Amino acid sequence: MQTxxxxxxSAGLSRPSSTRLLADxxxxxxxxxxxxxxxxxxxxVVELRDLAVDIAKHLVSGFPSPALGSAxxxxxxxxxxxxxxxxxxxxxxxxFKSFFDLIDPDALSxxxxxxxxxxxxxxxxxxxxxxxxxxxxxLRALIVPTAVYAAxxxxxxxxxxxxxxxxxxxxxxxxxxxxxxxxxxxxxxxxDDTDEVVPFERQLAxxxxx
Numbered sequence: 488m489q490t491x492x493x494x495x496x497s498a499g500l501s502r503p504s505s506t507r508l509l510a511d512x513x514x515x516x517x518x519x520x521x522x523x524x525x526x527x528x529x530x531x532v533v534e535l536r537d538l539a540v541d542i543a544k545h546l547v548s549g550f551p552s553p554a555l556g557s558a559x560x561x562x563x564x565x566x567x568x569x570x571x572x573x574x575x576x577x578x579x580x581x582x583f584k585s586f587f588d589l590i591d592p593d594a595l596s597x598x599x600x601x602x603x604x605x606x607x608x609x610x611x612x613x614x615x616x617x618x619x620x621x622x623x624x625x626l627r628a629l630i631v632p633t634a635v636y637a638a639x640x641x642x643x644x645x646x647x648x649x650x651x652x653x654x655x656x657x658x659x660x661x662x663x664x665x666x667x668x669x670x671x672x673x674x675x676x677x678x679d680d681t682d683e684v685v686p687f688e689r690q691l692a693x694x695x696x697x
Contacts, residue, residue, distance in 0.1 A: 488525070488526065488527060489527075490527040490528065490529050491521060491526055491527065491528045491529070491566040491567065491668055491669075492528070492529050492531070492561075492564065492565045492566050492567075493514060493517055493518065493521075493528050493529065493530045493531070493565060493566065493567045493568075493569070493668070494530075494531050494532075494533060494561050494562050494565040494567075494568050494569070495510040495511070495513065495514045495530070495531070495532045495533070495568075495569040495571065496510070496532075496533045496535065496562060496568065496569065496570050496571065496583075496586070497510040497532060497533065497534055497535065497536075497571050498535045498536075498571065498572040498573060498579070498580050498582050498583035498586070499534075499536060499571075499573060499605075500536055500573065500580070500582070502536070504536075504573075505573075505605045505637065505639075505642070506571050506572065506573050506605045507532070507534065507571075509571050509603055509605055509635065509637050509657075510532060510569055510571040510603070511532070512657050513569045513571070513601060513603055513635065513657055513660060513661055513664075514530050514532065514569055515661075516657050516658050516660070516661025516662070517567065517569070517601070517661040517662075517664045517665050517668070518530055519661070520661055520662045520664075520665035520666075521665045521668065521669060524665065524669050526665075526668070526669050528668075531561055531565075533558045533561060533562065535582050535583065535586050536582070537554075538554060538555050538558060538586070539582055541554060541555040542555060542582065542585050542586055542589065543585070545589055546585060546588070546589070551589070555589075558586075559589060559590060562590065562594075562595075563590060563591065563594040563595065565598065566598075566599070566668050567598070567599045567600070567601070567664050567665075567667065567668040568595070568598060568599070568600045568601070568628075569600075569601045569603065569664070570583075570587075570600055570601070570602055570603070570619070570623070571603040571604065571605070572603075572604050572605075572619070573604070573605050573606065574604050574605065574606035574611040574614045577611060577613075577614055577617075577618075578614055578617075578618040579604070579614065579618050579619060579622070584622070587622065587626070590626065592625075592626060593627075594626075595623070595626045595627065595628045596626070596627040596628070597627065597628075597629055598628050598629060599628070599629045599631060599664055599667035599668055600623050600628040600629065600630055600631065601631040601633075601634075601635075601660055601661075601663070601664045602615055602619045602620065602623065602630060602631070602634040602635075603615075603634060603635040603636070603637070603660070604619065604634075604635075604636050604637075605636070605637045605638075606636070606637075606638055606639075607638065607639050608638055608639070609636070609638040609640070609641075611636075611638075612636040612638070614636075615634040615636055616634070619634070620634070629667060631660055631663045631664050631667065632663055633656065633659050633660040633663055634660070635653075635656050635657060635660050637653055641653040
């Protein structure tokens with residue numbers, strides 16, 4: 488059976504980095520789910536911090552260094568990608584965006600991608616939907632339904648009655664990515680008793696003018 492290739496891209500700037508830690512945990516969860524399904528997987532982590540100078544030089548020269556070329560090739564040839572960025576000014580980091588600016592616009596078309604981000608406060612979690620999802624939708628990636636955001640207070644937290652804890656969200660996202668990499672559709676979340684959120688378009692269609 489062919490070995491699947493999983494690549495995690497971490498845009499953390501510090502060492503150690505919570506961004507790298509989140510990337511590692513998501514990769515581990517995905518690897519475990521694939522192993523349970525009998526699918527061998529090879530995991531590689533791309534640290535953008537180590538490629539920052541090479542990325543800047545490539546942006547102005549158009550020629551990647553061997554290390555950067557190898558990283559780009561790993562991402563574009565992967566069967567699944569985990570993309571993790573710290574949130575700066577309510578969006579992805581410049582280093583993260585610069586790296587994916589170097590990816591051919593068609594290279595990730597149809598590829599399963601799990602999105603994740605870290606930040607100091609939960610208020611930045613909307614960056615996943617307002618910044619990262621549009622970027623990878625433009626690249627026509629197959630975006631995993633569950634995106635994972637980890638604020639400082641999430642580490643070591645088991646969650647509460649309203650919000651699942653970080654370990655649970657990591658496991659769910661890893662399972663969904665594993666399903667897509669193995670050629671299966673992720674299972675729909677179980678319906679709960681909360682009120683249905685009606686799409687705005689449907690609300691407009693339901694309006695009746697006198």
